[in-house]
Each structure stands twice: as structure tokens, then as C-alpha cells.
Amino acid sequence: MSRRSGILEFAVLGLLHDSPMHGYELRKRLNVLLGSFRAFSYGTLYPCLKGLVAQGYLVEDNPDTEYIPATALNGKRSKIVYRLTPEGKQRFEELLADSGPDAWEDEHFGVHFAFFGQTDRAVRMRVLEGRRNRLEERLERMRASLARTRERLDAYTLELQRHGLESVEREVRWLNELIETERANRNGRGPGAAPPGGDPLISDGLGSAGSAPPGPPDRPER
Known part of the structure; x- marks a missing residue:
């Protein structure tokens, strides 16, 4: 698995850990939450989802429904809803614990x-x-x-x-x-303690999957 596909797997499992969603909604959440994924299209996301299904990390609701990607022309959305399996939750916990x-x-x-x-x-x-x-x-x-x-x-x-x-x-x-x-x-x-010169952080953590994390004004160059 390439580094970039591994990042996408982690992000997909993390977002679906919050709630099931279909591919179109998942792509929107990736775009909003993780700016580095804005270049991803259905051509990248959909094979990742299928791979996670094949590995037993996700299941599809209404899997017999034909997959139709959203486009500006047809305005249609996928009918398939993706849900995390117990194995998928365990996999996400493993990725979450990685601090290497x-x-x-x-x-x-x-x-x-x-x-x-x-x-x-x-x-x-x-x-x-x-x-x-x-x-x-x-x-x-x-x-x-x-x-x-x-x-x-x-x-x-x-x-x-x-x-x-x-x-x-x-x-x-x-x-x-x-x-x-x-x-x-x-x-x-306490978890609400404020950093030096800053406002209190989100309770019991530094961020959440539902909001973009704070960061420095400019992303460092590689």
C-alpha cells in the first residue's frame, strides 16, 4: 500500500467511525476536513472503498444498487451507504494508536x-x-x-x-x-486549559473529526 493510499484509508475509516455515509457525502467530508485530499476524485476514493469492503473493514448497504458518481451534469449520488464493521473499527483503532x-x-x-x-x-x-x-x-x-x-x-x-x-x-x-x-x-x-497566549482548546482533546484542526498560518514547505 502506498503512503498516500494509506492516508486515505485512515481518513475514510475515521470519518465512517463517526457515522455511515455514502461515497458522495464521504468525499465532501474529506474535502472539508482534510485539505490535502481535495485533489482526490471518485477515481481514487471509490477503489479505496471497494478495497476496504474486500478486506472486511466496510460493508455496503444496498450493494445491488448501481453505483453512479456525482457529476455536474447528472446531479446524481451513489445509493450505496458504507458502514464500518467491527474489524474496521479495530483497524481504525490500530491506525489511531500509531505514533511512529x-x-x-x-x-x-x-x-x-x-x-x-x-x-x-x-x-x-x-x-x-x-x-x-x-x-x-x-x-x-x-x-x-x-x-x-x-x-x-x-x-x-x-x-x-x-x-x-x-x-x-x-x-x-x-x-x-x-x-x-x-x-x-x-x-x-484540566482539558480546557488554554495554551500560552491562546484560547481554551476543545474539551478533552485538541480537535475532532467534525471540525478542521487548528494549525500554523502557513503550511511549511517540504
């Missing part, structure tokens, strides 16, 4: 963060700290590269490099605030 290096990468981190409201606090901490460590390593490389090439760059390229550096620095500061809040919650200040 993959969970720290740009696309994986966004999906994990979207489901932090359902994630164990210890896992949240490992993912947040791993993400911060990954970005701090990236910062060191970017600063070293900028120092080596500064004299050879024109003004616009130099500004672009600075913009990327500042974006990563902002995300590191944001992660530091989230980590500090998680530690404060663990020490008894």
Missing part, C-alpha cells in the same frame, strides 16, 4: 491531528513531540543551507527561503504550545 515516524510527516500528521479528539493522550504527546523534533531537524538544515547560499541568491529567491524558514518556525512554536497544554492537562489543570 510516519505519523510525524506532513500529510500523515494532519490526518492524525484531525482525529486527536479520539486519540489517547499518550499517543498525542508522542506524535506532537515527534513532529516537533522532525521540524527542528528541518530547521537546522534550512538554516545551514541558507547560510551557505545567501550570497548567491537574488533578492526574490532569498525572500522565498526566508518565508519557508519562518513558516516552519511558526509551526514549531505552535507545537510547543500544544505540548505545554497537554502536559498541563496531564498534571491536573
Whole structure:
């Protein structure tokens, strides 16, 4: 399974964990909740759904109904409703508990963060700290590269490099605030504790599958 298809599997199982839905509604939820999936079409989503059905993670209601993708021309929607099976719920819990290096990468981190409201606090901490460590390593490389090439760059390229550096620095500061809040919650200040200079977080978590997670103003460049 490719990394991108693995992300889609995780997102699909997570959204269907909340409630069953048909393919059209699922695609809309992916587009709203996870911006990185906006490029996905039925040509990508539908095979993923079929694969999850084949693996026993999903079942189809009305499976005999012909599948009709939504288009601007026909305005029709799929009649098939997808539901999580017990095996699918177990698979989602396994993916939710993953706090290894993959969970720290740009696309994986966004999906994990979207489901932090359902994630164990210890896992949240490992993912947040791993993400911060990954970005701090990236910062060191970017600063070293900028120092080596500064004299050879024109003004616009130099500004672009600075913009990327500042974006990563902002995300590191944001992660530091989230980590500090998680530690404060663990020490008894309660799940509604506010990060330094910020508003209280969502009760019992940092986000939920029903709303887009907070994030830094700019997505760091790769």
C-alpha cells in the first residue's frame, strides 16, 4: 500500500467511525476536513472503498444498487451507504494508536491531528513531540543551507527561503504550545486549559473529526 493510499484509508475509516455515509457525502467530508485530499476524485476514493469492503473493514448497504458518481451534469449520488464493521473499527483503532515516524510527516500528521479528539493522550504527546523534533531537524538544515547560499541568491529567491524558514518556525512554536497544554492537562489543570497566549482548546482533546484542526498560518514547505 502506498503512503498516500494509506492516508486515505485512515481518513475514510475515521470519518465512517463517526457515522455511515455514502461515497458522495464521504468525499465532501474529506474535502472539508482534510485539505490535502481535495485533489482526490471518485477515481481514487471509490477503489479505496471497494478495497476496504474486500478486506472486511466496510460493508455496503444496498450493494445491488448501481453505483453512479456525482457529476455536474447528472446531479446524481451513489445509493450505496458504507458502514464500518467491527474489524474496521479495530483497524481504525490500530491506525489511531500509531505514533511512529510516519505519523510525524506532513500529510500523515494532519490526518492524525484531525482525529486527536479520539486519540489517547499518550499517543498525542508522542506524535506532537515527534513532529516537533522532525521540524527542528528541518530547521537546522534550512538554516545551514541558507547560510551557505545567501550570497548567491537574488533578492526574490532569498525572500522565498526566508518565508519557508519562518513558516516552519511558526509551526514549531505552535507545537510547543500544544505540548505545554497537554502536559498541563496531564498534571491536573484540566482539558480546557488554554495554551500560552491562546484560547481554551476543545474539551478533552485538541480537535475532532467534525471540525478542521487548528494549525500554523502557513503550511511549511517540504
